[in-house]
Amino acid sequence: MQLDLSFVDKLGRVVLNFFRATGKLGIFCGQTVYHCVTPPFYLKAVLAQMIEIGFYSLPVVALTTLFSGMVIALQTYEAVSQFSAEGAVAMVVRVAVIRELAPVMAGLMVAGRIGAAMAAEIGTMRVTEQIDALSTLSTNPFKYLIAPRVLAGVVMLPILVLIGDVIGICGGYMIGVYKLDFNATTYLTNTWTYLKPMDIISSMTKAGVFGFIITLLGCYNGFQSQGGAQGVGRATTNAVVSSSILILIFNYILTEMLFNA
Amino acid sequence: MKTQKETVSPKIRMTDVCKAFGNKKVLNHLNLDVYPGESLVVIGGSGTGKSVTIKCILGLLEPESGRVEIDGKNVLELSGKEREKVLSQFGMLFQNAALFDSLSVWENVAFSLIQNQHMNKAEARKIAIKKLAQVGLKSDVADVYPADLSGGMRKRVGLARAIATNPAVIFFDEPTTGLDPIMSDVINDLIKDTVKNLGATALTITHDMNSARKIADRIAMLYEGKIIWVGTVDELDKTTNPYVRQFVAGSAKGPIQMEVKVEK
Numbered sequence: 001m002q003l004d005l006s007f008v009d010k011l012g013r014v015v016l017n018f019f020r021a022t023g024k025l026g027i028f029c030g031q032t033v034y035h036c037v038t039p040p041f042y043l044k045a046v047l048a049q050m051i052e053i054g055f056y057s058l059p060v061v062a063l064t065t066l067f068s069g070m071v072i073a074l075q076t077y078e079a080v081s082q083f084s085a086e087g088a089v090a091m092v093v094r095v096a097v098i099r100e101l102a103p104v105m106a107g108l109m110v111a112g113r114i115g116a117a118m119a120a121e122i123g124t125m126r127v128t129e130q131i132d133a134l135s136t137l138s139t140n141p142f143k144y145l146i147a148p149r150v151l152a153g154v155v156m157l158p159i160l161v162l163i164g165d166v167i168g169i170c171g172g173y174m175i176g177v178y179k180l181d182f183n184a185t186t187y188l189t190n191t192w193t194y195l196k197p198m199d200i201i202s203s204m205t206k207a208g209v210f211g212f213i214i215t216l217l218g219c220y221n222g223f224q225s226q227g228g229a230q231g232v233g234r235a236t237t238n239a240v241v242s243s244s245i246l247i248l249i250f251n252y253i254l255t256e257m258l259f260n261a
Numbered sequence: 262m263k264t265q266k267e268t269v270s271p272k273i274r275m276t277d278v279c280k281a282f283g284n285k286k287v288l289n290h291l292n293l294d295v296y297p298g299e300s301l302v303v304i305g306g307s308g309t310g311k312s313v314t315i316k317c318i319l320g321l322l323e324p325e326s327g328r329v330e331i332d333g334k335n336v337l338e339l340s341g342k343e344r345e346k347v348l349s350q351f352g353m354l355f356q357n358a359a360l361f362d363s364l365s366v367w368e369n370v371a372f373s374l375i376q377n378q379h380m381n382k383a384e385a386r387k388i389a390i391k392k393l394a395q396v397g398l399k400s401d402v403a404d405v406y407p408a409d410l411s412g413g414m415r416k417r418v419g420l421a422r423a424i425a426t427n428p429a430v431i432f433f434d435e436p437t438t439g440l441d442p443i444m445s446d447v448i449n450d451l452i453k454d455t456v457k458n459l460g461a462t463a464l465t466i467t468h469d470m471n472s473a474r475k476i477a478d479r480i481a482m483l484y485e486g487k488i489i490w491v492g493t494v495d496e497l498d499k500t501t502n503p504y505v506r507q508f509v510a511g512s513a514k515g516p517i518q519m520e521v522k523v524e525k
């Protein structure tokens with residue numbers, strides 16, 4: 001009897017492709033980090049990207065974290081209303097918003113906004129030979145295009161998330177005080193006294209890592225794109241999907257590392 | 262040029278260079294020498310690998326095998342830093358101009374002056390406008406963005422960018438395609454002047470035989486991944502090589518068969 005081995009063939013190909021892709025991304029990542037820390041630095045480009053990533057993402061991040069904080073307050077009250085709800089709501093909002101929701105929400109929003117834009121811009125530059133032209137003008141594309149974006153992402157995401165933290169807490173406060181009739185001072189005291197340094201540290205660490213993931217994958221997918229408009233479109237989709245998935249995976253890994261170690 | 266060959270070592274020497282995309286062989290053991298201070302023109306059919314040849318020299322494409330020597334050093338074996346240094350003496354006009362569309366015309370032309378030579382903006386702009394004038398563009402296009410230019414204008418901006426830093430070696434990928442005959446002649450003169458006055462070495466790709474005759478010290482013909490003929494313009498007219506004769510005459514009849522199917 002003939003044994004059908006075609007599935008082994010397919011499986012092997014999938015595994016090989018996976019390792020090829022991760023290897024390529026790993027090398028790209030190493031090169032990016034190297035060029036981020038060695039001169040020349042294009043400070044103007046870094047600044048422009050900081051404004052693009054930080055300032056223009058502020059509205060979406062503010063809106064998502066505000067509503068996240070509000071909905072967490074409502075749900076917590078619903079769940080614990082038979083006990084002393086006042087302390088619990090403030091505590092849950094603090095933990096949920098600062099440790100999880102603000103970094104993840106901001107990460108996903110920025111991935112959609114910035115990751116896509118970077119992949120499209122760099123992808124277009126790739127397929128129209130502008131990246132080749134950069135090299136012939138003695139300018140390293142990694143230094144001129146990629147390092148500024150990644151640096152700006154790693155710096156700006158924590159700042160965005162910090163603002164998101166505050167806005168999310170405000171969302172919880174608004175629901176607590178205006179809808180559930182908690183005492184305003186007690187609510188704030190409850191939030192403030194139990195706030196741990198670890199809350200902020202984890203929030204910032206996650207944000208920095210997400211900023212790196214978003215910008216790296218946006219640049220990587222753009223840089224690798226080929227084949228005209230369709231290729232650029234595919235690069236954009238890949239950038240958003242892969243960075244969103246990685247954000248969620250790394251959110252779990254970082255939580256394990258920061259809180260369970 | 263003949264006598265120079267024996268005494269002077271080549272500026273660029275490509276030996277046995279092979280480059281394939283998938284299983285499509287584009288360059289097949291290609292050999293080519295470019296001597297310092299000469300203007301070499303490469304001719305050949307569309308899709309024969311002329312642009313690929315230049316990209317291999319510039320390190321934008323990595324050949325599978327062979328050597329690409331610049332001033333006697335194999336660039337394929339140099340480290341990143343050394344390679345960047347070698348490449349910094351090159352200027353390149355891309356076939357589709359490849360202008361940075363996020364920068365204005367003058368910023369494109371002055372790119373290397375500002376980024377690498379750290380010239381101040383006012384001075385760089387002055388030089389950019391001078392270079393633009395040399396390619397027949399008025400100063401009012403300086404602040405326009407590349408997307409708002411015609412194809413021929415874009416090409417000329419690309420040309421101005423390629424020569425802005427007075428590089429030692431300049432590559433022109435079809436500098437006159439898409440230009441009217443008069444402007445073509447202006448560009449031909451510009452390329453000739455650049456080689457003569459600045460002592461630059463030029464490698465030009467063209468389909469335009471008038472242009473080739475005007476700017477070439479030597480002409481090389483690329484066919485099926487190899488350089489099949491090299492000679493001066495005089496030799497070009499006298500050659501008995503059937504491939505070259507067919508190409509120069511622009512005839513559909515001859516040893517070079519175009520793969521077209523005509524439906525009857």
Ligand SMILES: Nc1ncnc2c1ncn2[C@@H]1O[C@H](COP(=O)(O)OP(=O)(O)OP(=O)(O)O)[C@@H](O)[C@H]1O
Binds near residue numbers: 311
């Ligand atoms: N990046 C690439 N990927 C795959 N194939 C390529 C790539 N670049 C070039 N080729 C192929 O190599 C061959 C030579 O291309 P090249 O651009 O060098 O042609 P050319 O001689 O410059 O033609 P033309 O005169 O039309 O510009 C073509 O068949 C092209 O399909």
Ligand SMILES: [Mg+2]
Binds near residue numbers: 312313356434
């Ligand atoms: Mg070409």
